[in-house]
Amino acid sequence: MRGGAGDEGDAGGAGHGGGVERRLHVLTPLRRAWVPVAAIVGILMQQGERLQEWIGPMSVGLRVAALAALVLVFGTYGFLSWWFTHYSVTDTELRIRTGLVFRRTAHIRLDRIQAVDVTRPILARVAGVAKLRLDVIGTEAKDELSLLDERDAVALRAELLARAAGFTPEHATVVGQAPERRLLAVGVRDLVASLLLSLGVWAALVAGVTASAVMWWVSESPWVTLVAVVPLLGAVWAGSVGRFLAEYDWTVAESPDGLRLDHGLLDRAHETVPPGRVQTVRIVEPLLWRRLGWVRVELAVAGSKNDVLVPVARRDAAHAVIARVLPGVDLTTLEFSPSPSAGSRWVVPVWWKGYGLAVSDEVFAARRGRLCRRTEIVPHAKVQSVRRSQGPWERARGVADLHVDTGANATVTARLRSAAEASALLDAQAARSRTSRAAARPDRWMT
Numbered sequence: 001m002r003g004g005a006g007d008e009g010d011a012g013g014a015g016h017g018g019g020v021e022r023r024l025h026v027l028t029p030l031r032r033a034w035v036p037v038a039a040i041v042g043i044l045m046q047q048g049e050r051l052q053e054w055i056g057p058m059s060v061g062l063r064v065a066a067l068a069a070l071v072l073v074f075g076t077y078g079f080l081s082w083w084f085t086h087y088s089v090t091d092t093e094l095r096i097r098t099g100l101v102f103r104r105t106a107h108i109r110l111d112r113i114q115a116v117d118v119t120r121p122i123l124a125r126v127a128g129v130a131k132l133r134l135d136v137i138g139t140e141a142k143d144e145l146s147l148l149d150e151r152d153a154v155a156l157r158a159e160l161l162a163r164a165a166g167f168t169p170e171h172a173t174v175v176g177q178a179p180e181r182r183l184l185a186v187g188v189r190d191l192v193a194s195l196l197l198s199l200g201v202w203a204a205l206v207a208g209v210t211a212s213a214v215m216w217w218v219s220e221s222p223w224v225t226l227v228a229v230v231p232l233l234g235a236v237w238a239g240s241v242g243r244f245l246a247e248y249d250w251t252v253a254e255s256p257d258g259l260r261l262d263h264g265l266l267d268r269a270h271e272t273v274p275p276g277r278v279q280t281v282r283i284v285e286p287l288l289w290r291r292l293g294w295v296r297v298e299l300a301v302a303g304s305k306n307d308v309l310v311p312v313a314r315r316d317a318a319h320a321v322i323a324r325v326l327p328g329v330d331l332t333t334l335e336f337s338p339s340p341s342a343g344s345r346w347v348v349p350v351w352w353k354g355y356g357l358a359v360s361d362e363v364f365a366a367r368r369g370r371l372c373r374r375t376e377i378v379p380h381a382k383v384q385s386v387r388r389s390q391g392p393w394e395r396a397r398g399v400a401d402l403h404v405d406t407g408a409n410a411t412v413t414a415r416l417r418s419a420a421e422a423s424a425l426l427d428a429q430a431a432r433s434r435t436s437r438a439a440a441r442p443d444r445w446m447t
Contacts, residue, residue, distance in 0.1 A: 021086040021097075025129050025147045028082045087145060089159060094134070096143065110164040112137045114277055114301065115258070116157045118270040120150070125268060132156060135274075135301075161257045180255040183321055186311055190294075191247055194312040197288040199371065201239045208232035247311040254324055259309070273309065277301050278325050279382045279408040281309075283318070283375040290373075297322060300408035326363065326379060334358040336367055339416035343397035347416060357402075357414040362436075364404055364429060366414040376412040378404055380436035386429045388422050395419075402426060 086097045094108040115135040124130055129147040136143060148156065195201060208229055215225040248265035259273040280300035289295065295318045297310040309325065310318050319331050336356035344352035356367035365377045383404050390400040400422035402414040417425065 021088045024082060024085055024087075024145065025149050025152075026082075027127055027129055028078075028085075028147050089156075089163065091163070094160060096145065106143060108134060108136055108143060110160065113160060113164050114274045115272040116160050117272060118153050118157055120264075120268040120270075122266045130154075134160075180253040180260055182251060182253045183259075183324065184252040184310060184313060184317055186247065186250040186313065188248070190312055191244060191250070194289065194294060194296075195240050195244060197292075198239065198286055199288065200286075201236060204232055204236045204239060208236060243311070247308070250311050252310065252321055259321075259324060261309070273299065273301065273325065279378070279406040280410055280412060281322055281325060281377045283322075283331075283377070285373040285375075287371045299325070300406065300410045322377075326377070329360075329362045329377070329379070331377070334360060334363075334365055336365070340399065340418050343394075343399040343418070344416040346397050347394055347399060352416055355415045357417065359425070359429070359432075364412065364414075364432075366404075366412050368413075368415065378406055378412050380429075380432045381440040382406050383429065383433035383436075386426055386433070388426045390419065390422075402429070404429065 080100055081098075084098070084100055084103075088095050093110055094113075096106040096108070098104050098106075113134055114137055117133045117135070119131045119133060120129075121131075124147060127147075128150050130150045130153040131144055131146040132148055132153045134143045145153075145156075211232060212225050212229045215228045216222075219225065245265045245267075247263055250261070250263040253260045253262070257272060257274075261269070261271040261273065263269055278299055278301055282298040282300070284296040284298060285294075286296075289312075293315050294312050295310075295315050296308075296312055297318050298307050299309050300307065310321055313321070322331060323329065336358045339352050339355040339357075341352070344355070348355075351370055354368055354370040354373065358365040358367075363377050363379050364383065365375060367373065367375045384407055385405040387403040387405070388400055389403060394400055394416075398419050399416045400419045402417060402422050402425050404412045404414075406412070414422075414425070
């Protein structure tokens with residue numbers, strides 16, 4: 001449970017439930033002082049024409065005094081915001097207290113924590129500090145403790161996971177970080193090759209060049225051309241250089257608290273895929289990757305932003321990692337049946353051949369796409385609801401769609417099945433999901 005404003009305990013003293021209140025790293029005031037600095041810079045940029053009128057009549061001494069006053073004000077703000085921020089770990093929750101004038105206390109129940117991630121931006125790595133981010137069930141935004149000493153961040157993460165797993169407070173602080181075993185590492189050569197073989201990047205690049213040429217020919221204005229091209233260049237950057245920076249040195253390791261993901265060139269991230277919380281696994285196979293046997297694995301985890309498990313890997317290596325996320329599921333045994341050609345080819349010409357469906361005792365799997373094939377796999381125990389839909393044209397051709405909703409607000413759709421098959425699957429899937437949920441083990445850390 002989160003939220004709630006209040007003024008609990010004395011600064012630096014013991015909180016309720018035996019939690020000792022702690023402060024963030026001493027460099028935190030410098031980071032927080034940039035908030036008002038950015039606001040002032042934004043105002044000055046908006047009033048650029050009047051800025052010279054304001055500072056013109058001022059003497060050099062007065063300008064220096066004004067600058068010193070601003071530095072003092074911003075430094076005081078950063079110091080006070082740091083001084084009045086505390087966090088403490090009790091037997092059942094993590095409490096974060098913030099606020100200069102209006103006090104706010106966030107109560108984060110340990111049994112609702114899905115993942116605890118440690119991120120190290122490049123400047124933070126130089127200074128030896130890190131951010132601690134928490135994924136909590138039922139919240140979209142991540143709670144954050146920034147900045148902490150790197151060793152304190154790692155130790156606090158281990159303590160939170162240990163307490164969430166049921167260790168007593170006395171043992172939680174000494175159990176340390178759980179050991180890990182590396183499962184997979186993505187090399188730089190494979191990562192670069194996968195980006196060069198992505199059709200989406202080249203399509204955006206061609207679109208950018210074509211659009212710039214057309215806009216220049218029509219308007220003959222460099223500014224109009226720049227406005228039209230910048231968004232496309234941004235898409236190219238995000239899909240190429242941006243992905244390389246984020247997915248550099250990607251490693252997947254197994255530990256009792258889940259699968260650990262370490263990656264990033266400039267901003268180093270240490271993330272955790274919590275055990276038992278994965279709702280959907282998606283296997284992405286771009287056209288040019290298939291000849292090399294490469295795949296990309298993405299996840300849907302309820303309440304979590306972690307959506308990539310493996311950026312690129314050979315199919316057998318990726319399946320081995322997926323087996324750790326979905327225990328007991330053998331993807332090589334899934335047999336996909338195509339959509340019936342009689343009705344499907346008239347509803348979705350050409351592309352109907354990309355649709356397929358496979359149902360085993362453990363999972364519901366749907367496939368779609370011909371140029372970029374995507375296979376989505378849902379364990380029966382994670383299915384929240386099942387729906388059958390049929391538009392007028394589908395009804396005329398005797399086909400229907402079956403939708404499976406999961407706890408991550410996502411839907412997996414088996415498209416263009418025969419109407420009779422879709423009706424039978426609707427009842428069968430509801431029964432399988434109900435039985436699987438009753439037999440499923442509870443989600444626990446370190447079990």
